[in-house]
Amino acid sequence: MASEQQLSAIKGAKVLMVGAGGIGCELLKTLALSGFQDIHIIDMDTIEVSNLNRQFLFRQSHVGQSKAKVARDAVLKFRPSISIFPYHANVKDPDFNVDFLKQFSVVLNGLDNLDARRHVNRLCLAAGVPLVESGTTGFLGQVTVHVKGKTECYECQPKPAPKTYPVCTITSTPSKFVHCIVWAKDLLFAKLFGDKNQENDLNVRSSNASSSSDNVEDVFKCKKDEDTEEYGRRIFDHVFGYNIEVALSNEDTWKNRIRPRPIYIRDVELIQQNGTLDKTSASCDPSSVSAMTTLGLKNPQDVWSLAENSRVFLEALKLFFLLREKEIGNLSFDKDDQLAVEFVTAAANIRASSFEIPLHSLFKAKGVAGNIVHAVATTNAIIAGLVVIETIKVLQNDVKNYRMTYCLEHPSRKMLLMPVEPFEPNKLCYVCSETPLSLEINTNHSKLRDFIEKIVKAKLGMNLPLIMHKSTLLYEVGDDLEEDMVANYAANLDKVLAQLPSPVTGGTILTVEDLQQELTCNINIKHREEFDEVKEPDGMILSGWTQVLAEKYNEASKENGASTSNSSQPVPVEAEDDDEIQILPAFSSAVGKKRKSLDSADSASSDLSFVTDESRNPRKAKECDDSEAIIMVDGNEESKKKRVQ
Ligand SMILES: Nc1ncnc2c1ncn2[C@@H]1O[C@H](COP(=O)(O)OP(=O)(O)OP(=O)(O)O)[C@@H](O)[C@H]1O
Numbered sequence: 259m260a261s262e263q264q265l266s267a268i269k270g271a272k273v274l275m276v277g278a279g280g281i282g283c284e285l286l287k288t289l290a291l292s293g294f295q296d297i298h299i300i301d302m303d304t305i306e307v308s309n310l311n312r313q314f315l316f317r318q319s320h321v322g323q324s325k326a327k328v329a330r331d332a333v334l335k336f337r338p339s340i341s342i343f344p345y346h347a348n349v350k351d352p353d354f355n356v357d358f359l360k361q362f363s364v365v366l367n368g369l370d371n372l373d374a375r376r377h378v379n380r381l382c383l384a385a386g387v388p389l390v391e392s393g394t395t396g397f398l399g400q401v402t403v404h405v406k407g408k409t410e411c412y413e414c415q416p417k418p419a420p421k422t423y424p425v426c427t428i429t430s431t432p433s434k435f436v437h438c439i440v441w442a443k444d445l446l447f448a449k450l451f452g453d454k455n456q457e458n459d460l461n462v463r464s465s466n467a468s469s470s471s472d473n474v475e476d477v478f479k480c481k482k483d484e485d486t487e488e489y490g491r492r493i494f495d496h497v498f499g500y501n502i503e504v505a506l507s508n509e510d511t512w513k514n515r516i517r518p519r520p521i522y523i524r525d526v527e528l529i530q531q532n533g534t535l536d537k538t539s540a541s542c543d544p545s546s547v548s549a550m551t552t553l554g555l556k557n558p559q560d561v562w563s564l565a566e567n568s569r570v571f572l573e574a575l576k577l578f579f580l581l582r583e584k585e586i587g588n589l590s591f592d593k594d595d596q597l598a599v600e601f602v603t604a605a606a607n608i609r610a611s612s613f614e615i616p617l618h619s620l621f622k623a624k625g626v627a628g629n630i631v632h633a634v635a636t637t638n639a640i641i642a643g644l645v646v647i648e649t650i651k652v653l654q655n656d657v658k659n660y661r662m663t664y665c666l667e668h669p670s671r672k673m674l675l676m677p678v679e680p681f682e683p684n685k686l687c688y689v690c691s692e693t694p695l696s697l698e699i700n701t702n703h704s705k706l707r708d709f710i711e712k713i714v715k716a717k718l719g720m721n722l723p724l725i726m727h728k729s730t731l732l733y734e735v736g737d738d739l740e741e742d743m744v745a746n747y748a749a750n751l752d753k754v755l756a757q758l759p760s761p762v763t764g765g766t767i768l769t770v771e772d773l774q775q776e777l778t779c780n781i782n783i784k785h786r787e788e789f790d791e792v793k794e795p796d797g798m799i800l801s802g803w804t805q806v807l808a809e810k811y812n813e814a815s816k817e818n819g820a821s822t823s824n825s826s827q828p829v830p831v832e833a834e835d836d837d838e839i840q841i842l843p844a845f846s847s848a849v850g851k852k853r854k855s856l857d858s859a860d861s862a863s864s865d866l867s868f869v870t871d872e873s874r875n876p877r878k879a880k881e882c883d884d885s886e887a888i889i890m891v892d893g894n895e896e897s898k899k900k901r902v903q
């Protein structure tokens with residue numbers, strides 16, 4: 259029961275919730291039942307069938323409608339007198355600027371990606387509004403409190419980059435099922451059904467035109483008068499047969515590896531289907547088209563044989579061309595798109611079969627492709643409850659009682675919920691402490707465009723960047739720019755740094771600013787001639803605050819006698835981005851002694867290696883491994899030459 263004081267803080271609060279998904283639904287309900295009366299919700303999504311098992315404010319009839327609006331309506335049914343204002347929008351929209359945020363007492367995040375979280379963190383810092391951040395992954399979860407100047411911000415501890423795979427592993431030498439999934443999803447699916455202009459590492463030459471670069475024929479194009487069945491077989495033979503033969507011709511690659519087996523459609527025993535596509539399926543909703551249904555494959559947990567995978571591959575490809583033709587050219591893989599999942603599962607399994615990698619069921623493949631750690635409704639409920647508890651403390655400015663709380667899968671010291679004291683702000687954080695960063699880059703080779711894409715957007719998470727050297731503006735975006743400025747900036751994008759109107763060379767300090775996030779950052783440029791293409795594929799290295807963290811980590815580990823081995827494992831939190839699982843470092847181990855465990859049963863130890871010990875839980879460790887972010891990085895030139903798929 260809330261005290262009088264708490265009730266008055268609750269009643270006077272104006273709360274912004276970002277995200278009305280798994281955590282968000284629970285949170286909105288708990289806020290309403292706890293007495294909150296003025297709640298705004300931003301969510302950009304519409305409701306999907308797959309949300310219904312845990313996002314209990316939604317019903318089948320709501321599928322396709324705005325999450326924020328339906329969540330509002332559902333809660334108003336049992337708390338009609340409170341005010342809930344929904345926005346069906348992306349929190350990164352310019353409307354949600356710092357001034358917009360200033361009207362709120364506190365912001366509560368129930369998001370599922372790093373990008374949006376970083377953006378909200380910056381808005382909150384600029385607006386001076388406290389942020390309660392939360393995330394769950396399966397049985398694990400955490401709630402953290404971020405108050406400017408009092409506790410660390412969401413970005414005080416750099417998040418490790420998502421797991422990447424060298425392109426050559428994906429295109430030429432896969433050794434794990436996840437490599438086959440990445441190939442099927444990011445290369446083959448993208449090539450066949452996505453934007454044709456996108457760069458793609460799949461070789462586009464046909465066998466007939468293999469040696470003549472002038473006569474490159476796009477084998478992935480459906481020829482005039484070619485029926486989809488024929489087309490599918492041709493693609494099959496090209497990617498699983500011909501390309502593997504070409505790969506095999508490079509003997510060096512296979513000296514220490516198992517040689518893959520080319521698979522042609524004629525080698526696969528295909529059971530003829532009778533009338534796979536009838537009129538009923540042709541007239542049904544394209545989004546519910548399924549190769550499994552037309553082929554009579556019922557159980558998504560079954561591991562299909564090579565022949566079954568081949569049938570699903572051909573059938574799914576055919577269904578895309580016959581029933582979803584309009585979408586072709588614009589599709590990107592979506593784990594909620596049944597036909598896409600079927601296609602990717604089948605393609606990954608056929609490739610796995612070539613490389614003697616164990617095959618997997620559609621259920622498992624979907625998990626790997628969509629980086630799914632299956633959500634647990636109870637974890638979301640617990641975390642939402644903890645968010646409300648921290649929110650009430652924030653509203654009362656009860657700083658000394660703020661806690662960041664981890665929800666564990668297995669009791670540690672008889673506890674499933676681990677509250678720990680929050681950190682102070684990291685003085686070296688470029689987001690909340692404005693510490694300058696350093697960038698090693700070849701200023702004679704790297705273009706401004708690369709710098710913006712790889713550093714300013716990808717690493718610094720800026721949305722609408724402005725780049726300045728001394729008093730010269732080198733780049734900015736905005737609707738109100740003069741035409742000649744737009745042309746100047748466009749021209750600058752293709753110039754190497756040293757040839758910009760105000761040349762950027764070793765020793766230059768560049769100022770990078772995001773006007774929406776109200777964040778400014780200075781970057782010391784260090785010219786470097788060469789980069790290792792495998793280890794440093796971006797051709798530029800950003801350092802400063804990340805390095806400091808690594809040093810701190812080592813120091814703290816030594817002081818605590820903590821091992822840096824797997825025994826002190828990170829806490830996996832929220833599935834970041836639709837395509838990424840981020841594994842955060844154990845906050846505790848990064849700063850060792852500073853953060854105290856509040857576990858009364860055993861408070862002697864300040865080493866928080868208890869947080870998660872994955873070695874005790876092989877199933878979970880494996881799930882996380884399978885769900886690693888799947889992003890490719892370019893390999894070296896040598897491997898590029900050998901690339902054949
Ligand atoms: N930039 C953003 N702006 C607004 N809402 C966002 C943004 N990014 C993510 N969200 C919302 O955050 C919510 C996160 O909820 P949750 O983690 O349960 O994901 P989900 O998409 O509902 O479910 P799942 O990914 O498991 O299918 C989603 O409803 C999503 O729309």
Ligand SMILES: [Zn+2]
Pocket residue numbers: 410411412413414415683684687688689690691
């Ligand atoms: Zn910070």
